[in-house]
Amino acid sequence: MAGIYIHIPFCASRCNYCDFYSTTMLSKRNDYVKAVLREWKENAHNWKNNIDTIYIGGGTPSMLDEIDLTLLINTILEDLPHTPKEITLEANPCDLTLDKLYCIKQTNINRLSIGIQSFNDSLLTFMGRRHNSFQAMTAITNAQNVGFENISIDLIYGIPNQTFNEWKQDIEQALLLRPQHISAYCLTYENGTKLNQLLLEGMIQPIEDTIENEMYDYLVNTLSKHNYLHYEVSNFALPSYESKHNSSYWTHTPYLGLGAGAHSYNNHIRWWNISDIDAYINTTHFSDVQQKEYLSLQDLRTERIMLGLRTKNGIAANEVDPKVVQKYLNLGYLTLNNQRICATLEGYHILNRIIEDLI
Numbered sequence: 001m002a003g004i005y006i007h008i009p010f011c012a013s014r015c016n017y018c019d020f021y022s023t024t025m026l027s028k029r030n031d032y033v034k035a036v037l038r039e040w041k042e043n044a045h046n047w048k049n050n051i052d053t054i055y056i057g058g059g060t061p062s063m064l065d066e067i068d069l070t071l072l073i074n075t076i077l078e079d080l081p082h083t084p085k086e087i088t089l090e091a092n093p094c095d096l097t098l099d100k101l102y103c104i105k106q107t108n109i110n111r112l113s114i115g116i117q118s119f120n121d122s123l124l125t126f127m128g129r130r131h132n133s134f135q136a137m138t139a140i141t142n143a144q145n146v147g148f149e150n151i152s153i154d155l156i157y158g159i160p161n162q163t164f165n166e167w168k169q170d171i172e173q174a175l176l177l178r179p180q181h182i183s184a185y186c187l188t189y190e191n192g193t194k195l196n197q198l199l200l201e202g203m204i205q206p207i208e209d210t211i212e213n214e215m216y217d218y219l220v221n222t223l224s225k226h227n228y229l230h231y232e233v234s235n236f237a238l239p240s241y242e243s244k245h246n247s248s249y250w251t252h253t254p255y256l257g258l259g260a261g262a263h264s265y266n267n268h269i270r271w272w273n274i275s276d277i278d279a280y281i282n283t284t285h286f287s288d289v290q291q292k293e294y295l296s297l298q299d300l301r302t303e304r305i306m307l308g309l310r311t312k313n314g315i316a317a318n319e320v321d322p323k324v325v326q327k328y329l330n331l332g333y334l335t336l337n338n339q340r341i342c343a344t345l346e347g348y349h350i351l352n353r354i355i356e357d358l359i
């Protein structure tokens with residue numbers, strides 16, 4: 001089976017930590033959607049019979065108006081022999097009014113991924129988010145009231161000056177709202193972002209590793225107690241609500257990326273579109289302007305280890321050197337069951353080091 005990823009690179013403003021490809025030129029949304037649909041039509045014949053999931057990410061896809069969103073979804077679905085099991089839309093809490101949610105519900109979108117990040121107003125301001133905690137909570141309850149039964153929220157921890165207690169309160173608030181899925185990421189400082197600039201200028205200090213690890217452990221232990229399955233290093237789901245689309249990335253399932261900067265993968269080849277909205281909109285043959293790379297068997301093995309060890313399914317024991325595995329088994333960072341190797345909670349703290357060693 002296969003998935004479609006659609007990149008909608010529009011945002012009302014730039015968040016202080018974000019290095020994703022996006023633009024605030026909102027007037028181009030309609031032309032952009034038409035270009036995405038041209039790219040779909042160029043590829044539909046090869047992909048339409050295998051599509052199981054669609055993920056509309058960004059940027060801020062919830063900024064598409066009713067006409068563009070409906071056009072986008074309907075045009076693709078009309079070409080598919082069956083409606084995919086999971087169709088996700090990433091959304092900003094500010095956009096999720098009841099009217100907007102009713103409009104989204106009219107399409108076949110059945111999963112929302114809401115960029116909450118925090119329920120703490122001062123941390124939201126620090127990160128440059130355009131919503132506040134009230135809007136965050138209202139967005140989730142509105143979505144539940146409109147009938148969405150598969151809601152994911154994103155949270156961020158490890159923010160400078162964030163206390164352990166503030167992180168605990170964010171998790172408690174999330175649990176009160178009980179979304180089906182929670183993704184929680186530690187704040188990172190990416191080149192070109194405002195936060196990275198502040199870090200380089202010495203205006204902010206990153207949180208200490210020990211506190212970051214304590215926050216992560218608290219997250220994992222608390223969500224597990226509340227019946228969330230920890231199925232990937234940063235992802236937690238109530239039973240049967242794991243993200244089908246994202247899980248396919250971790251197993252080299254083919255996916256077609258549509259939109260500026262979107263990546264695709266099929267049959268040992270990865271290719272990606274130009275990261276320029278104007279150039280993308282003006283493209284007539286998308287395959288002519290894509291870049292591609294061929295993944296060798298060695299590349300695929302490296303990716304299987306990097307991605308697999310992040311998941312609860314781990315990796316096959318015969319992929320890696322048993323001596324290195326034994327070292328980490330003895331230290332309690334890995335487990336070995338039925339010839340599958342998985343990271344323990346302590347192992348997740350040093351996952352990059354373990355992966356480097358195993359590769």
Ligand code: SF4
Pocket residue numbers: 010011013014015018019020022058059060092115
């Ligand atoms: S974090 Fe999301 S909303 Fe903020 S700039 Fe990045 S893509 Fe846009």
